[in-house]
Amino acid sequence: MATLHTRASARLMMAPSVILLFVWMVVPLAMTLYFSFLSYNLLTPGAHNFIGFLNYSYFLTDPAFLMAIGNTLLLVIGVLLITVIGGILLALVLDQPFWGQGIVRLLVIAPFFVMPTVSALVWKNMLMNPVYGLFAWIARGLGITPIDWLADVPLFSITLIVAWQWLPFATLILLTALQSLDGEQKEAAEMDGAGAVSRFIYIVLPHLSRAITVVILIQTIFLLSIFAEILVTTNGGPGIQSTNLTYLVYAQALLQFDVGGASAGGIIAVILANIVGIFLIRLIGKNLDR
Amino acid sequence: MGSISLRNVRKSFGTTDVIPGIDLDIEDGEFVVFVGPSGCGKSTLLRLIAGLEDTTGGRILIDGKDVSDAPPAKRGLAMVFQSYALYPHMSVYKNIAFPLKMDSQAKDVIDKKVREAARVLNLTDYLERRPGQLSGGQRQRVAIGRAIVRQPGAFLFDEPLSNLDAALRGTMRIEISELHQHLKTTMVYVTHDQIEAMTMADKIVVLNAGRIEQVGSPLDLYRTPANLFVAGFIGSPRMNMIEGAEAGKMQAKTIGFRPEHIRLSQTDGAWSGTVGVAEHLGSDTLLHIDSDEFGPITARADGDFVVKSGQRVFMTPDKARMHRFDEKGLAIR
Ligand SMILES: Nc1ncnc2c1ncn2[C@@H]1O[C@H](COP(=O)(O)OP(=O)(O)OP(=O)(O)O)[C@@H](O)[C@H]1O
Numbered sequence: 001m002a003t004l005h006t007r008a009s010a011r012l013m014m015a016p017s018v019i020l021l022f023v024w025m026v027v028p029l030a031m032t033l034y035f036s037f038l039s040y041n042l043l044t045p046g047a048h049n050f051i052g053f054l055n056y057s058y059f060l061t062d063p064a065f066l067m068a069i070g071n072t073l074l075l076v077i078g079v080l081l082i083t084v085i086g087g088i089l090l091a092l093v094l095d096q097p098f099w100g101q102g103i104v105r106l107l108v109i110a111p112f113f114v115m116p117t118v119s120a121l122v123w124k125n126m127l128m129n130p131v132y133g134l135f136a137w138i139a140r141g142l143g144i145t146p147i148d149w150l151a152d153v154p155l156f157s158i159t160l161i162v163a164w165q166w167l168p169f170a171t172l173i174l175l176t177a178l179q180s181l182d183g184e185q186k187e188a189a190e191m192d193g194a195g196a197v198s199r200f201i202y203i204v205l206p207h208l209s210r211a212i213t214v215v216i217l218i219q220t221i222f223l224l225s226i227f228a229e230i231l232v233t234t235n236g237g238p239g240i241q242s243t244n245l246t247y248l249v250y251a252q253a254l255l256q257f258d259v260g261g262a263s264a265g266g267i268i269a270v271i272l273a274n275i276v277g278i279f280l281i282r283l284i285g286k287n288l289d290r
Numbered sequence: 291m292g293s294i295s296l297r298n299v300r301k302s303f304g305t306t307d308v309i310p311g312i313d314l315d316i317e318d319g320e321f322v323v324f325v326g327p328s329g330c331g332k333s334t335l336l337r338l339i340a341g342l343e344d345t346t347g348g349r350i351l352i353d354g355k356d357v358s359d360a361p362p363a364k365r366g367l368a369m370v371f372q373s374y375a376l377y378p379h380m381s382v383y384k385n386i387a388f389p390l391k392m393d394s395q396a397k398d399v400i401d402k403k404v405r406e407a408a409r410v411l412n413l414t415d416y417l418e419r420r421p422g423q424l425s426g427g428q429r430q431r432v433a434i435g436r437a438i439v440r441q442p443g444a445f446l447f448d449e450p451l452s453n454l455d456a457a458l459r460g461t462m463r464i465e466i467s468e469l470h471q472h473l474k475t476t477m478v479y480v481t482h483d484q485i486e487a488m489t490m491a492d493k494i495v496v497l498n499a500g501r502i503e504q505v506g507s508p509l510d511l512y513r514t515p516a517n518l519f520v521a522g523f524i525g526s527p528r529m530n531m532i533e534g535a536e537a538g539k540m541q542a543k544t545i546g547f548r549p550e551h552i553r554l555s556q557t558d559g560a561w562s563g564t565v566g567v568a569e570h571l572g573s574d575t576l577l578h579i580d581s582d583e584f585g586p587i588t589a590r591a592d593g594d595f596v597v598k599s600g601q602r603v604f605m606t607p608d609k610a611r612m613h614r615f616d617e618k619g620l621a622i623r
């Protein structure tokens with residue numbers, strides 16, 4: 001697209017899709033923004049009065065709000081820790097030649113193909129159930145009182161479930177990165193007297209840094225909006241112990257029918273997500289431009 | 291110290307015997323070059339010495355000590371790879387310092403050694419750069435720097451110059467030779483470049499299909515090749531080989547004479563032929579002659595000997611420098 005003419009026609013050609021995307025994004029955002037300044041509850045019919053920032057102050061001063069932010073961050077950080085560390089370890093194992101490698105790799109990828117609701121239900125009913133769950137059965141076999149996972153450690157349980165879903169993604173990305181590491185570099189390090197641990201720290205880990213960055217960025221985007229797993233397991237409870245921002249907005253809008261308040265929450269969630277995004281890009285994004 | 295001995299060293303990958311059994315002695319301080327056609331096992335042999343591959347059989351001794359089962363780091367050798375294998379995320383300084391750091395040496399000692407190596411190799415201005423920001427020759431020097439700081443017993447080079455252009459290769463060749471004279475450390479050097487082998491080596495090992503064909507100084511191999519393979523491999527352009535009646539007259543299966551050992555004349559000589567292609571190199575001229583008696587023959591003539599394609603020429607081989615070979619391809623002396 002060198003000349004002015006081709007550039008202009010290129011813009012013209014792209015315009016429809018750009019406009020469509022723009023409208024697609026802007027209309028809901030504008031409506032949400034508009035609703036967030038209204039007193040708009042589905043249970044109180046009548047005029048929707050403009051009430052300024054009341055919805056915002058109501059949402060921000062709600063004790064559940066701080067709790068939800070904390071839970072959101074804990075969830076994101078917990079899952080990231082498990083998937084990145086676990087992903088690196090799994091990738092290292094899968095990179096070794098062993099019998100049945102193909103099958104094992106396939107099995108490792110499998111959880112990624114299970115829908116979030118289904119996997120959460122499987123975890124809830126087959127693994128974490130305090131009476132007939134697998135974990136309880138093992139615990140009883142060892143003579144320990146079984147933990148009621150979703151009631152006693154709800155946030156941790158959800159972290160586990162989500163981590164299980166995202167581990168394959170992290171493993172896959174890290175494995176491909178690992179396989180692209182030049183074998184001669186590892187051999188050179190070996191000749192230079194680096195043991196297995198030193199080789200990992202000085203050669204493998206720096207090589208993986210870009211892939212780790214990608215994993216963290218992509219996962220964070222999705223982990224900020226975890227919803228299905230909470231809905232089908234704890235419903236944000238007990239109390240609000242496992243309520244994250246997404247779930248709080250949902251509870252506001254669809255359980256309390258407060259469209260205005262939920263819209264304000266949604267806008268706040270968008271702003272917070274952007275803050276996290278900027279923070280992340282600043283912190284680790286520099287790994288990408290090398 | 292760095293004498294290396296191979297005692298019946300064997301290597302197979304699965305069922306293919308890449309190296310069926312090699313015995314070789316490399317003296318301390320020697321510059322030994324492995325040459326041979328592609329796939330003959332040069333790299334494999336070097337990697338066996340380095341410890342990057344396990345031997346299938348036989349012993350490897352370094353300074354008389356059996357290291358056949360020792361890991362690479364314990365053998366006290368340094369290797370320069372064809373792809374350089376620099377660590378891309380580390381600066382030049384850190385690359386060179388890496389082996390010292392792995393050896394847990396003190397910071398100031400490391401600094402002194404790295405700067406000394408950088409000075410020797412003209413890398414002082416590039417110490418803070420990443421390998422990606424260096425030219426091929428500079429990368430090669432960093433790889434050498436990383437090898438020399440450890441003061442290894444011997445250096446192993448696997449075709450270190452093959453990624454460089456001709457001019458740079460010439461310079462680096464001299465730099466490595468100078469480095470050898472300066473350090474006096476054993477060097478084992480793999481190449482398929484004749485000129486590198488002839489100019490740098492104290493001792494050339496000619497390999498073919500995992501076997502040693504001949505070991506000797508460059509001039510030994512050039513003057514008295516032990517067999518047809520070495521005769522054909524060493525020297526450029528290749529030695530002319532003639533079989534049949536003419537060879538029979540000399541009580542040999544095959545006779546060979548080098549292009550530079552043929553006297554050319556426009557008027558008379560032992561054999562005659564027609565010039566096919568004449569390559570004028572300036573200092574001398576390579577003539578590809580279609581001889582009347584034995585087909586194609588290459589001859590090297592003086593630069594002043596002006597002939598054109600299609601012209602008739604006469605050749606007289608220098609009988610004193612003729613090589614004779616028996617049925618098995620071994621030289622008859
Ligand atoms: N890991 C391996 N598995 C199986 N065969 C191998 C392996 N490495 C090398 N070989 C075989 O061993 C033989 C010798 O290989 P090697 O790399 O030593 O050749 P080379 O002399 O270095 O050749 P080149 O000049 O092309 O580098 C080749 O036939 C090659 O196919």
Ligand SMILES: [Mg+2]
Pocket residue numbers: 332333334
């Ligand atoms: Mg090779």
